[in-house]
Amino acid sequence: MLIFEKIVDGVFLIYSDSQFWFKCNGIVIKNKSLGDILIDCNCFYKEEIKTLTKNQIEAYFVSHVHLDHVYNLHFYEEYDSNIKIYCPNPEHEFLKDFNKFIKANGTLDFGIGDEFKHFAFKQLNFKELHSVIGFTPGTEFEFDNIRLKTIHIPGHSPGQTAFLIEDTTEHNRKILFVSDIGLTKMGAWYGFKYSNLKDVRESIKKLENIYINDDYIITSGHGPILFEKQPAIFNDLLIKMDNINKNILNMLNSDNPVSLDDLIFKGLFFSEKYIKTREGDGILYFFETNMIMSHISELLEQGKVIEVANNQWILNT
Ligand SMILES: [Zn+2]
Secondary structure (H helix, E strand, O other): OEEEEEEEOOEEEEEEOOOOOOOOOEEEEOOOOOOEEEEOOOOOOHHHHHHHOOOOEEEEEOOOOOHHHHOOHHHHHHHOOOOOEEEEOOOHHHHHOHHHHHHHHOOOOOOOHHHHHHHHHHHOOOOOOOOOEEEOOOOEEEEOOEEEEEEEOOOOOOOOEEEEEEEOOOOOOEEEEOOOOOOOOOOOOOOOOOOOHHHHHHHHHHHHHHHHOOOEEEEOOOOOOEOOOOOOHHHHHHHHHHHHHHHHHHHOOOOOOEEHHHHOOOOOOOOHHHHHOOOOOHHHHHHHHHHHHHHHHHHHHOOOEEEEEOOEEEEOO
């Protein structure tokens, strides 16, 4: 069943209560004269699509092309090919041509392109779309009384976009939908080759600056609705990343080189317990590799670590 949780009058956070593990939250904006505006409303289970397409859909927005946000999009296209699906550049290309996605996200070069494709097409039933409208994050959209400001928050993915939702006629509070900036237990995520830790940090600061300087209700792709202001929420994310640097430094020493394999699946990101249940999972290995390497690059740049051989490091004391 789909749950519609009211954020303000006419705007809802939606999610499925199905047990399926790979899901996200979306936003439905009711617009009486034009039709609904949807953001990331991917997570429905089979027949639940009917609940979302009951009303006319004026526009559908994708925050970024990660599978948990897009594998069901073909249902909209099949339902009504006139639904305009907007996706930030350059990720709109990935929805039309999955080969471009595995090339950009690094799974192809890592040798797990087929495994990743199998996960997408066979396990999630992802289908490529025929028509997607690319937009440059930062573009402002107006739908009658609804103003949608898009904010580029790269790092997690190159085009990731946050949405600032404003009703220009009602005195509703403004809503900031921050997609996958990291408002979950795990924190920020940067496990693809195209992910970029520096950009993640800058995007977090960008959102923090918007959030603390005005009144917003905040919500995201995987977290709750935060009606009360939580000023530290973004800084906490940065601290979490700094702590990963500290944890890596604790695992290194100044004499014996430690290799990438010594760091992988030791609880830096995925817990050892969880990894035992997912043996032979090349995708998780790929994710953890990229996340660790992002931090190692940062530590190398800060001069805290020295590379003594390929993917082997010691502390710089
Ligand atoms: Zn994502």
